[in-house]
Amino acid sequence: MKYLLVLVVVMVAIWIWRSNRAEERSESRRDRPRREAAAVDMVGCDVCGLHCPRQDVIVGRRGMYCCDQHRNQAEQA
Numbered sequence: 195m196k197y198l199l200v201l202v203v204v205m206v207a208i209w210i211w212r213s214n215r216a217e218e219r220s221e222s223r224r225d226r227p228r229r230e231a232a233a234v235d236m237v238g239c240d241v242c243g244l245h246c247p248r249q250d251v252i253v254g255r256r257g258m259y260c261c262d263q264h265r266n267q268a269e270q271a
């Protein structure tokens with residue numbers, strides 16, 4: 195009977211330890227995309243106002259655009 199109690203205590207301790215670790219892992223996974231999103235510099239299109247990451251944006255003579263079509267549209271006007 196004593197051994198059974200010890201076994202139950204050990205199992206509960208392992209279960210608590212494992213659930214704490216799972217929580218830490220899921221928290222770090224949740225934090226990562228947030229940090230990446232903050233690091234990406236968003237730029238608004240001068241024609242439609244759509245926000246794009248700076249590395250994907252089309253840079254024209256008059257400003258920055260989400261696509262070639264909007265750059266042409268702004269530069270022809």
Ligand SMILES: [Zn+2]
Nearest residue numbers: 239242260264
């Ligand atoms: Zn646009």
